[in-house]
Amino acid sequence: MELASSLASAFDPSPLQDTCVAIDDPKAAVFVNGKFCKNPNLTVAEDFFFQGLNIPGNTENPLGFNVTTVNVDQIPGLNTLGISLVRIDYAPYGQNPPHTHPRGTEIITVLEGTLYVGFVTSNPENRLISKLLNKGDVYVFPIGLIHFQFNVGHANAVAIAALSSQNPGVITIANAVFGSNPPINPDFLAKAFQLDKKVVEYLQAHF
Known part of the structure; x- marks a missing residue:
């Protein structure tokens, strides 16, 4: 008998170098950890400041x-x-x-x-x-x-x-459910939340 299992996880990757300052221009970057990053030798204090x-x-x-x-x-x-x-x-x-x-x-x-x-x-x-x-x-x-x-x-x-x-x-629950684009079918939401359809349509109009 064989046992099969799978594990899925999502998290930010561990850095493989001291810095990997994100940059939008691939021509001025190196590719590290799946991201285009500024050459570490070119990083400045402003890259780490707010x-x-x-x-x-x-x-x-x-x-x-x-x-x-x-x-x-x-x-x-x-x-x-x-x-x-x-x-x-x-x-x-x-x-x-x-x-x-x-x-x-x-x-x-x-x-x-x-x-x-x-x-x-x-x-x-x-x-x-x-x-x-x-x-x-x-x-x-x-x-x-x-x-x-x-x-x-x-x-x-x-x-x-x-x-x-x-x-x-961030997923704000009310915004996601009642303010999705395009809107989720109000009949479905009325049943899912056990609400009158008019209440659902009212909420959708406000979000």
Whole structure:
């Protein structure tokens, strides 16, 4: 009797040299770890630098939050290093709605304010694991799981989060389901979410 098994995993590649600064022009690059990279001898400090994370983001939107992203698009030197970060600003009662990062675990630190945060485990348990965080508190959202943050305070809140990918991606659940392009068939969504079709069409119109 033969046993067959397979294992699939996705993660940022381990670097095979000190730096692999991403570059768009293949003519001025070398090909390393599946990416076009600047010649390591030509790297400069600016390839590893970002300025302005001290500046609050604009939270004047329906959800009352803003994410300032610092990934490989902002710091080319992050290429192959498997890490990035974000600043998250929350207006009073603002929220970072349920979302996932398909390629990265997130660890968040509250700098100001009070946040109610949580994540939901995978099927079939779908267990909510949540916590109230204050200034200086740290919380982890495991890779791929739906999670959220909600400012429960009367004042602005700020957090910094690090992610275990140079480009972890983000899928905001409501946007993806009700705001897809082209739209998902409303009859299907009505049955999937056990909603009236008119409610689904209303949600699709708003996303």
